[in-house]
Amino acid sequence: MKEIVILPWEEREDIKVFVPDYVNALAKEVIKNYSFQVNTMEVIATKPEQGGAIWKISTSKGPKSLKLLHRRPTRSLFSLGAQRYLVDVKGARVPAIVKTKHGQDFIEAGGKVWFVAEWIEPLTPISKDLEGTKQLCYTLGQFHAQTRGYVPPDGAEIASRLYKWPRKYEKMITKMDWFKNLSQAYNHMPASSTILNVIDKFQDQARTSLNRLNQSKYSDLIKIGNKEWGLAHQDYGWSNSQMGRNGMWIIDLDGVAYDLPIRDLRKLITGKMAELYKWDVTWVREMILAYHKANPISPELYEVLMIDLSLPNEFYRFMKDLVKEPELFLNQATSEVITALIETEQSKWPVLKAIQNDWRK
Known part of the structure; x- marks a missing residue:
């Protein structure tokens, strides 16, 4: 009998959640x-x-x-x-x-x-207001603290992103060239000019962030090692951290990897600011403080967090689909989304300036 091998499948429009x-x-x-x-x-x-x-x-x-x-x-x-x-x-x-x-x-x-x-039930999503968001950040800090000391079982692949931060920044810089070249090749499409107006600025921004990372204490921090830092969830948010019996529960751990824990916090902050359509100093400061109460952030790690926040993260995340299907992606709706992302990004810098010295006090 031929052994079955599970392969990717296509979704079906007539079935909401389809499995072959x-x-x-x-x-x-x-x-x-x-x-x-x-x-x-x-x-x-x-x-x-x-x-x-x-x-x-x-x-x-x-x-x-x-x-x-x-x-x-x-x-x-x-x-x-x-x-x-x-x-x-x-x-x-x-x-x-x-x-x-x-x-x-x-x-x-x-x-x-x-x-x-x-199956944990009941689970209830917490509110997306500031208090709920602070609770989400505190729970994230608890999770990171609990993962320290983990040693994978024999035969397991070591999943670590701890040493790959410079490579991630370099990849972003490289892909900005791809975005630029594709936008130039499809310059007749509605979103192309919007992208070309900002792509050089965002690429320079990423280069500056990479230089700052290389000059930071990042290389010293990672010497502590995988086990001592513990795991980042990599996909943390309101859907997989919910209120259940006896407190907050975290689900969907399939993507956990060794990492500097503040990567999860950075994603949470940038995602929330994108939802607000502007950066808000109170929100960002309170999110970081809530996390810090559960898993203290050193001044050296705080500096790396500030550097990671300085990247054009949400713009890059949105733009990655351009590479797959340029003609479908570069439409008027995309142009409007990018315009909103640009405006949000511009509101970031006064906030980062206001909080950059918080941990030096």
């Missing part, structure tokens, strides 16, 4: 490895382009989640080990992994890793 029949069939085979009876299975979310999915399953032992992880099996072992460490060693509020009949944390099938975890 052969993947559903394999999911039912995987479930047979567990010591509970399944009443119902419902697909909750998918990553069709990578070949991943999540089911909520009603069982004889309560609600569970079944996850098909889209990453390489060795990479998935790293995140599963982290989830086990956080629950068993740190007592963190993350979903506990359910072992198979034979005491395993996962099943490998279709060339990918599957696992079952407790």
Whole structure:
């Protein structure tokens, strides 16, 4: 019998959350490895382009989640080990992994890793006002503190972004050239002129940030090492940090990696400022202070946070789709989004200037 290999699939317009029949069939085979009876299975979310999915399953032992992880099996072992460490060693509020009949944390099938975890309910999203956002930042700080000391299991791929910050900045600078060249090649499209008016400025901004990073204490900070810094979530936000029993719970740990923890905080800040359409000094200062209360930020790490905030992060994140389909991307709607991003970016500099010396006091 030919071994099944799970491949990426296309979404279907007639089905809200689609999983191919052969993947559903394999999911039912995987479930047979567990010591509970399944009443119902419902697909909750998918990553069709990578070949991943999540089911909520009603069982004889309560609600569970079944996850098909889209990453390489060795990479998935790293995140599963982290989830086990956080629950068993740190007592963190993350979903506990359910072992198979034979005491395993996962099943490998279709060339990918599957696992079952407790389904935490009820979970309620917290408010997106300042108080709710501060709570989200405090919970993030707690999470980072709890991940310190993690050592992955044998056979797991070491997922680390700790040493790659300069490379990430360099990649941004390089891709700015791509954005510029594509906009010039499609200069008849509505968004091209908007991009060309600002791309050089943003690229210079990224170069300045790279120079500042290289002159900072970054190289000294990373010498502390992966284990001592712990993990960053890499996809943290309101959807995967919610209020449940006994406090805030963090879910979806599939992408965790060793990193300077303030990367998660930076993403949270820049994303929130984009939602507000302007940078607000009170919001940024209070978000950082809330995080600091749970996981203290040293002056040296604060400097790196300021440098990372100085990058044109939201512009770059939005622009990455240009490379895939330039003719579809460079439309009037894109031009309007970029104009809004430019205005938001301009409001950033007075805020960063106001808070840059906070940690020197």
